[in-house]
Amino acid sequence: MSPTSAGPVVEVSGLYKSYGGRTVVDGVSFTVEEGEIFGVLGPNGAGKTTTVECVEGLRTPDAGRVRVAGLDPVAEHDRVTRVLGVQLQQSELQAKLTVREALELYTSFAPHPADWRPLAERLGLDSRLGTRFAKLSGGQKQRLFIALALIGDPRVVVLDELTTGLDPRARRDTWQLIEDVRASGVTVLLVTHFMEEAQRLCDRIAVIDKGRIAALDTPQGLIRRSAGATVLSFTPSAPLDEDALAALPGLASVTHKDGRLTLSGTDETVDAVLTLLARRRVTAHQLRVTDATLDDAFLDLTETSTP
Numbered sequence: 051m052s053p054t055s056a057g058p059v060v061e062v063s064g065l066y067k068s069y070g071g072r073t074v075v076d077g078v079s080f081t082v083e084e085g086e087i088f089g090v091l092g093p094n095g096a097g098k099t100t101t102v103e104c105v106e107g108l109r110t111p112d113a114g115r116v117r118v119a120g121l122d123p124v125a126e127h128d129r130v131t132r133v134l135g136v137q138l139q140q141s142e143l144q145a146k147l148t149v150r151e152a153l154e155l156y157t158s159f160a161p162h163p164a165d166w167r168p169l170a171e172r173l174g175l176d177s178r179l180g181t182r183f184a185k186l187s188g189g190q191k192q193r194l195f196i197a198l199a200l201i202g203d204p205r206v207v208v209l210d211e212l213t214t215g216l217d218p219r220a221r222r223d224t225w226q227l228i229e230d231v232r233a234s235g236v237t238v239l240l241v242t243h244f245m246e247e248a249q250r251l252c253d254r255i256a257v258i259d260k261g262r263i264a265a266l267d268t269p270q271g272l273i274r275r276s277a278g279a280t281v282l283s284f285t286p287s288a289p290l291d292e293d294a295l296a297a298l299p300g301l302a303s304v305t306h307k308d309g310r311l312t313l314s315g316t317d318e319t320v321d322a323v324l325t326l327l328a329r330r331r332v333t334a335h336q337l338r339v340t341d342a343t344l345d346d347a348f349l350d351l352t353e354t355s356t357p
């Protein structure tokens with residue numbers, strides 16, 4: 051198969067990987083379409099990095115099939131590195147290397163490098179070319195990692211926990227850069243455990259929990275299918291009985307914490323709760339009605355499989 055053939059850019063099918071007899075990737079399958087930002091989301095130790103390292107050809111699967119642009123990342127590693135850009139880990143760059151030296155060095159490794167100058171300008175690194183890696187801020191380091199991942203002019207780039215450790219502003223700036231990368235035609239495979247990041251950036255998300263795909267959908271689809279679309283929370287002036295709550299139409303979940311009730315469901319659920327409160331003459335203190343977020347869906351999806 052040619053590396054430019056149509057179809058998904060990344061295919062993972064029935065992937066298994068164990069370390070010392072412990073299965074950490076347990077039958078994972080997904081495909082990433084050209085031009086997507088595809089998220090791999092999951093709690094610590096879920097198997098996210100192992101999965102994308104199999105995509106990068108850095109780990110050999112025990113079983114299953116992985117293809118990047120139709121190529122086998124292990125058997126055809128050299129050809130895969132021409133279409134796949136990989137984000138370096140912090141430890142892989144020498145502290146004394148300047149931004150310019152890093153860009154030139156990685157250009158020399160790439161068979162078909164992009165011109166690093168416009169790339170550096172686009173990523174806001176042009177004023178930092180003489181700065182040593184160790185002297186860059188967290189956000190600048192991440193921008194350099196994105197630049198280095200893009201230097202080989204890849205079709206798909208893998209970004210793993212790119213915004214971990216960044217302050218909220220630098221994180222938002224990095225999100226904008228990721229959107230720009232996609233707008234320039236590069237497919238993005240994004241590993242994250244930040245819900246807000248996944249919800250804001252990803253077209254589709256695979257939620258991985260304990261080595262398995264717990265759900266795969268658009269962010270809105272994940273929210274709809276698990277937590278319900280609306281979340282209602284309040285502190286009732288008197289307890290409400292469980293049977294009355296369980297009978298609410300469209301109810302997806304109920305939690306009690308420190309006297310506060312949080313219910314998720316549909317608009318119909320909200321109407322029914324308000325009617326129930328009026329009928330029981332119960333006052334709802336600090337009543338809040340919000341749209342469900344990916345956070346709610348994530349907890350729901352990953353909690354259900356907790357032993």
Ligand SMILES: Nc1ncnc2c1ncn2[C@@H]1O[C@H](COP(=O)(O)OP(=O)(O)OP(=O)(O)O)[C@@H](O)[C@H]1O
Nearest residue numbers: 069070074092093094095096097098099100101243
């Ligand atoms: N080389 C290795 N040898 C043994 N165990 C490993 C190795 N690499 C990863 N693991 C274990 O495999 C499990 C999955 O790790 P992985 O890094 O894929 O998870 P993750 O979802 O990326 O987690 P995190 O969000 O914490 O990075 C973890 O329990 C981890 O300790």
